[in-house]
Amino acid sequence: MMISEQLKSIIRDGEGLTVEFKECRTQINRDVYETVCAFLNRNGGHIVLGVDDNGNITGIDADALPQIKKDLVTALNNPQIINPPLYILPETVNIEGKILLYLNIPESSQVHRCKGKIFDRNEDGDLDVTNHPDAVAHLYIRKQSSFSENRIYPYVRLEDLRTDLIQRVRKMVRAENPNHPWATMNDEELLSSARLYQHDYQTGKEGYTLAAILLLGKDEVIQSVLPHFKTDAILRRVNLDRYDDRDDIRTNLIESYDRLMAFVAKHLPDPFYLEKDQRISLRDHIFREVVTNMLIHREYINGFPAKFIIGTDQVVAENANRPHGHGRINPSNFTPYPKNPVIARFFKEIGRADELGSGVRNLYNYTRIYSGGADPQLLEGDIFKIIVPVTPQATPQATPQAENDKISALLEYCIEPRSREEIQEFMGLKDRKHFRLEILNPLIQEGKLFLTIPNKPNSPNQKYYSHLKDPNHV
Structure with missing residues (x-):
């Protein structure tokens, strides 16, 4: 959720490559959807409705707000306006007694069109590149080369996916948002809306993607497509040469998450901790982020087996990665990059992931409590590694x-x-x-x-x- 102080900071910095203001006092400006399309095609960004081009907060008319929100959600889900469509909920924020709407647009793994036109983004604004073949080709190359999750498998059919998991997904999104569109869609509509069924306009290929197979595929289909795919959960405290316990996980990402969290619950302590008079699980808050990161930000084409190792004084998670830098990540000044935006968005919709970047800050905050003041380490490279210190004598609330x-x-x-x-x-x-x-x-x-x-x-x-x-x- 966007906090008003964060939004004020965005407004103060002004418009740019990833920030756009629109007045929209009583209705939506027609060019809002062009900006949405441009952000999807470039690096993502922030759209603030109720602010003029100079950064003055003008606000949205309270009587017009419900209709504006309804029109936004409807249009973004309409393939005749944004194609492929985008499911996103605008957020209402009050600043200085005025109503604003905030949209956080993710970078997409696909090329999107707005009313049949392709828009890109630069510092000067939104660019219609539909009739510029080189620019369009560059967009497609950048998307396809960046995200292996979009690889299309034209011979995979709906029956190769688990319909029981799709039904479970409906229940999960309904728990997050009772009005979630996926809850009432049939299987094909849901998979298309989740961008798990795609059409490649360069090659003509059409079908289910690697992301669809990893998220919802039957085990034998996953192993046929990616024979090297597995996540190795290991307990290594007494037998340091081999292991004390192990779970060799070779199933879909939803149930992989379940099994990894069960392994955590089996072998890691969950000390008593109160936050605002409510008991919370430090262990689950920390390792939910670690496990989610392993599953949604992995480079699956790489044959390196992901490992989750619980040792005597630390937990180490490592997975193949397509790095955007090298070395230790500093949470105070790092820039998060989506590694598999389709999978990441899917996990967010089912309540298994936070907004990009926020989970890392939570990981640092809760680890310091869980581990007696010690920080986790996040190491970016061809192999991404997270190290969480675990001190047996640590008492999270020792005062x-x-x-x-x-x-x-x-x-x-x-x-x-x-x-x-x-x-x-x-x-x-x-x-x-x-x-x-x-x-x-x-x-x-x-x-x-x-x-x-x-x-x-x-x-x-x-x-x-x-x-x-x-x-x-x-």
């Missing part, structure tokens, strides 16, 4: 105030009598002995937790309740 917060949450949880297993799970602790000696027994001795069966402390039916609850009520 006295944080400890008090944990205990307060536990006591609130135990207003109703709870078993030892329930309390331990609530605290995110696996070591039963540590839990009894360091947490449960001290709380009982301090008179903060009470036994429901005080005469039989070792009873299998024993439960514990806090001093917040009246013992006579038990």
Whole structure:
């Protein structure tokens, strides 16, 4: 979601290669769609409605806002206006008491047309290059050479994809947005809207793409197309020469994500952490980003097998990459580049990925808490590598105030009598002995937790309740 301060900064910097302002006080300017097309064909960008060419905030009429938003969404999904169509929701932002609409247009892996014309972008604005064969050819070459996910397999049929996964996708997007267009589309319409079925106007090829096969293909189809495809999840703590546990994953990207996150849950701790009075999973926030990055930004044509290795003091994820630079990424000044925009957009629609760039910042923020102040490392090269430090003794909230917060949450949880297993799970602790000696027994001795069966402390039916609850009520 665009924060008003971020949008103010974009407006202050003015129009340029990736920024365009449109007034649109009571209706949409006709050239808005030309800019959308140009941004899709070039580097993506920001379109702000309710701002004039000089950067003055003029605002959108409140009465006209619902119709403008409806017209935008309808037009962007209409192949007669934008082809291939684009699913995107404009975001409403209030600045200085005025209403603006913000559109974040991604760089596309395809060449788009606006009302039959091809537009490109430079510092001076949108360019109609339809009648300039060299410029059009350059666009196609740049798109095809950049994104192997667009490789077309004309002999792949709908029956080679898993219809149960397509149905699952409908449920996932509906959970993110009950009005998502994919929820009511048939299979062919959904796949076309997701850009998983394409037509190459240079070669005449038409069909399902590598992205479609990776996301939704049957296992045997994936292995036929990419025999080297796999993600190797490895636990290596005791047997350093081989492994202690392993999952050799050779399935679609949706279920690959499920299996990698299950491997994380099986072998990595999830310490108790409160954020704004709500318990969140630091582990899942961190490794959701790591796993997603492995799956959506990999160069799949490269035969290098992706690896996810859990060691004694760190987790290392590495995958083949088409680099936009070399060396360690600095989160304060890095520029994110889409490696597989179709796959990335698909993951975003089903709720498995954030806006490009935001996930990296979250990764840094949460890793510092999870790992006792240590930063992750993101290394860009032909092999992209993420290293997340994991310190066994790390306690994410080690300050006295944080400890008090944990205990307060536990006591609130135990207003109703709870078993030892329930309390331990609530605290995110696996070591039963540590839990009894360091947490449960001290709380009982301090008179903060009470036994429901005080005469039989070792009873299998024993439960514990806090001093917040009246013992006579038990």
